[in-house]
Amino acid sequence: MSQHPRPSRLAAATLALALSTGAAGAHYGMIIPTTPMLGQKDGRSVGLTLSFSHPFELDGMVLEMPEAFSVTHEGETTDLTGDLVEATVMGQPGYTLDYPIARPGTYVFAMTPQPYWEPADDAFITHYTKTYVSAFGEDEGWDIELGLKTEIVPISKPFGLWAGNVFQGTVLFDGAPSPFAEVEVEFYNEEGTATVPSELMVTQTIKADEEGIFTYATPAAGWWGFAALTTAEEPMMFEGEEKDHELGAVIWVRFEEWG
Amino acid sequence: MTQTFEHLARGFRALLIALALGFAASGAHAHGLNVFAFVENGEVVVEARFSSGRVPTEGTVRIYDDADILVATMALSEDGALRFPLTGAARESGLRIEVDAGSGHRDYWLLTPADIAAGLDASG
Numbered sequence: 001m002s003q004h005p006r007p008s009r010l011a012a013a014t015l016a017l018a019l020s021t022g023a024a025g026a027h028y029g030m031i032i033p034t035t036p037m038l039g040q041k042d043g044r045s046v047g048l049t050l051s052f053s054h055p056f057e058l059d060g061m062v063l064e065m066p067e068a069f070s071v072t073h074e075g076e077t078t079d080l081t082g083d084l085v086e087a088t089v090m091g092q093p094g095y096t097l098d099y100p101i102a103r104p105g106t107y108v109f110a111m112t113p114q115p116y117w118e119p120a121d122d123a124f125i126t127h128y129t130k131t132y133v134s135a136f137g138e139d140e141g142w143d144i145e146l147g148l149k150t151e152i153v154p155i156s157k158p159f160g161l162w163a164g165n166v167f168q169g170t171v172l173f174d175g176a177p178s179p180f181a182e183v184e185v186e187f188y189n190e191e192g193t194a195t196v197p198s199e200l201m202v203t204q205t206i207k208a209d210e211e212g213i214f215t216y217a218t219p220a221a222g223w224w225g226f227a228a229l230t231t232a233e234e235p236m237m238f239e240g241e242e243k244d245h246e247l248g249a250v251i252w253v254r255f256e257e258w259g
Numbered sequence: 260m261t262q263t264f265e266h267l268a269r270g271f272r273a274l275l276i277a278l279a280l281g282f283a284a285s286g287a288h289a290h291g292l293n294v295f296a297f298v299e300n301g302e303v304v305v306e307a308r309f310s311s312g313r314v315p316t317e318g319t320v321r322i323y324d325d326a327d328i329l330v331a332t333m334a335l336s337e338d339g340a341l342r343f344p345l346t347g348a349a350r351e352s353g354l355r356i357e358v359d360a361g362s363g364h365r366d367y368w369l370l371t372p373a374d375i376a377a378g379l380d381a382s383g
Contacts, residue, residue, distance in 0.1 A: 040369055044377075104295045137293040137366070140312055 025054035026184045026203040027061070027118065028225045029127030029250045030089075031109050036159040036254045038135045044101055046133050050084065050111055051094035055188040055225055056202045060090025061116065068112040069097075072146060073105055080109075104138035110146055115245065117238060124236045127227065127248035132158045145172065150249040152183075152228055155213065163221035163255045170212045171228040171249060177212030181228045185216050188223040188252075221257040225250060292364040296356045298345060298378025303370065305341040307358045314339025315360035325352035335360070350375055 034047040052063040069081045084095040101107065109131050115124040128148040142157050155168035171181040185204045187194060196202055208214040208228070218224050228249040235242040291310035296303055308314050318335035322343075335341055335358060353375065357367035 044374070103297075104293060136295055136368075138295075138308070139310070 025056045025059070026186055026227060027116075027125055027127070027248075028053060028055050028186060028227055029063075029111060029113055029129030029248065030055060030188070030225065031111055031129050031131040031252060032188065032223055033109070033131060033133050036131070036133055038101055038133055040136055045098050046101055046107075046135075048097045048099060048109060049087070049089055049094065050096070050129075051089035051092070052113065052116060052127070053090050053092075055223075056186050056194070056196075058090050058189060058192060060092030060094070062092050063089070063094045064114045064116075066095070066111045066113045068110075069095075070110050071099065072108040072110070072141075072144065073103070074141060075144075077146075101133075101135045104136035105134075106139055106141035107133045107135060108141070108144065108146065109133070110148065112148070115236060117243075121244075121246070123231075123244035123246050124238070125246045125248065127250045129248075129250040129252070131252040134159050145175070147175065148249070149174065150178070150228065150230060150247050152226055152249045152251040154251065154253075158251065158253045161218075161253065161255045162258050163218055164258070165255060166215050166217045167224070167226070167253055167255075168213060168215045169226065169251060171208050171214065172212065173230055173247075173249075178208065178228065178230065179210045179212055181208040181212055181214070181230065182206075183208060183214045183216070184227045184229065186225050186227075187220070188225060190222065194220070218255045221255050223252055223254050225252050292358065292360055292366045294356065294358045294366040294368045296354075296368040296370050296374075298370070298375050298382070300382045301345055301379070302342045303345050303349075303354070303356070305335075305343075305356055305358065305368070307335060307339045307360060307366070309364070315358070315364065318358050318360035318364075321357045321359070323355040323357070324349070325354075327355060345375065350379070 030051045030053055032049045035042060038046055050063060052061045053059060066081060069084060070077050070079050084097055087094050087096040111129045113126060115126045118125050128150055132142055143154060145153050150173045152169040152171055155170060171178040183206050206214055206216055230247045232245040232247050236245045292307060294307050296305045305320055315335060316337050320333045320335055320341050321329055322331040324330050333341060351372060353372045354370045355367055356370060359365045
């Protein structure tokens with residue numbers, strides 16, 4: 001009986017090492033709710049966890065107190081920044097919040113973080129991050145634009161999606177569609193059980209079309225992060241030098257297991 | 260910390276069972292009617308809306324107690340809402356409020372004792 005070469009203990013160990021160093025994945029602002037669809041049997045509040053992380057490798061970074069954290073419901077935006085509670089998320093400072101839900105409808109949670117200095121990229125990073133919670137069976141308001149510096153406005157309703165469904169969104173920058181914007185896609189490897197055959201697959205990259213619309217089909221259930229990245233026209237100063245400022249429009253969407 | 264439904268519905272076991280049965284029997288989510296209820300100024304306010312955003316202009320509202328016994332039947336107003344006084348017993352035990360807008364459009368809201376207490380607190 002012939003022996004097939006076993007790709008792999010060494011390769012797997014090498015990959016695991018590479019992943020453990022946090023080199024493979026992308027940065028993501030994260031807002032993860034306890035559920036994207038709050039039913040009446042689930043209680044009357046939703047828990048939210050805010051972080052800045054490499055979601056596939058579960059590698060946390062420091063999230064300073066955000067410049068803003070808000071919820072928008074039925075056209076009204078409420079500032080929640082002062083309600084955030086310090087927490088440790090993926091081993092680093094982050095925040096949590098238990099937000100009471102009083103009425104049905106879609107609640108859009110949005111975070112504007114402080115710019116994060118990333119020496120490895122020699123740049124500052126600001127990820128305008130959103131997620132959505134539908135409460136008590138109503139879903140209106142999921143497609144509104146919040147007016148962030150840059151944001152992804154969903155074309156697919158950003159909850160109630162099956163694993164394998166495509167997700168579509170429009171990338172906006174200063175309120176206008178961003179043609180051919182680059183969108184990075186990464187899975188929140190919450191249980192730490194997902195593996196990849198190559199570190200190239202930790203973060204997948206797609207491009208929007210000429211109208212700023214992108215499409216991605218998820219292979220598995222769970223939370224998926226979409227980050228449309230742009231370099232700001234205005235650099236930021238660091239130790240007397242001008243540095244690039246990466247602006248990210250991030251949206252977190254949960255896909256449910258079929259059946 | 261997120262409150263669980265079990266916590267909210269402490270002492271509300273019969274309605275929990277009714278809720279489970281209701282999911283099985285009524286097909287509550289199949290026809291796009293959504294029902295919500297809350298307490299305001301000592302009254303129970305019932306709101307019904309289709310998933311399209313439109314409101315049913317007529318329908319029957321059935322009120323069940325914590326043993327899931329029908330205690331009242333009323334008509335939905337033309338604006339898809341209904342208000343009725345909160346009685347003493349219901350304050351402690353909660354209610355299941357079902358709206359039947361016809362043609363299979365039926366859904367309910369479980370107004371728990373915790374919901375009632377929160378509504379009474381908010382109203383002063």
